[in-house]
Amino acid sequence: MAEAKWYVVHTYSGYENKVKANIEKTIENNKNFAEQILEVRVPLEDVVEMKNGTKKTVQRKMFPGYVLINMEMNDDTWYVVRNTRGVTGFVGPGSKPVPLTEAEMKPLGIKSENVSIDFVEGDSIAVVAGVWKDTVGVVQKLDYSKQTATINVELFGRETPVEISFAEVRKLK
Numbered sequence: 001m002a003e004a005k006w007y008v009v010h011t012y013s014g015y016e017n018k019v020k021a022n023i024e025k026t027i028e029n030n031k032n033f034a035e036q037i038l039e040v041r042v043p044l045e046d047v048v049e050m051k052n053g054t055k056k057t058v059q060r061k062m063f064p065g066y067v068l069i070n071m072e073m074n075d076d077t078w079y080v081v082r083n084t085r086g087v088t089g090f091v092g093p094g095s096k097p098v099p100l101t102e103a104e105m106k107p108l109g110i111k112s113e114n115v116s117i118d119f120v121e122g123d124s125i126a127v128v129a130g131v132w133k134d135t136v137g138v139v140q141k142l143d144y145s146k147q148t149a150t151i152n153v154e155l156f157g158r159e160t161p162v163e164i165s166f167a168e169v170r171k172l173k
Contacts, residue, residue, distance in 0.1 A: 004038050005099035008091040009067045015086035016042045019067050022084050036077050039070040039146070043108055066091070068108070073097060117142075117149075119171040125151065129168040136172065137162070 011019045020040045027033045043062040048055050067087075071077050078097070081087060090097035119125055119139055127135045137151030140161060147166045152159045 004036075004070050004072045006068055006070050006105060007073065007097045007099055008063075009069055009081060010088045010091055011065055011067055011086050012088065013065045016061060016065070016067050019084055019086040022086065023067075023069070023081060026080055026084065033077065033080060036074070037069065037071040037081070041068040041070075043068060062108070068100075073099070117166050119149075119169075124172040125149065125169045126172055127151075127164055127169050130164065132162060132164060132168075135162075 009019070020042055023037065023040050027037050044059040045062045046057050047060045048057050050056075069081060071081070078090075082089065089095070092098035121139050121142060123139050124136060125139055127133055127137070132153065135151075135153050137153050139149050139151055141150040142148075143150070143163075146163075148163045149166060149169055150161050150163050151169075153162050154160070
């Protein structure tokens, strides 16, 4: 099993979200790829725009025409991504994709180092940092690629799922 790395895929301009959806649909339809293609991202950034004298924060694509994919590179995954509608190719010399380096991933907010956790789904955890600090919840789902835990918190009298970084939680005894 090869190690999953981040690759950059070039798309037609304006097709980034369609490419992301098409690749995710392929993963959904063929479970073999779920373990090989881990995540597809269209990096966004918040930008403040002035319109009619008012400031408005909008999300804009950081790299129009590009999609980031965390995947194990092999002939099958290369073929699936390369032949996805809207994809023009991988970024790299010729037909050889080049993975992103740690330095290139850092400004994108992508962490490659794995945080070890001492809790599993069903455990009670306390949030020790961030907006949900001092909140207690039960782990519903763990996402190792994003390094987040989804817990249910009570909000306005209802159970609401919230995604929290592994670094912001600790297991309750």
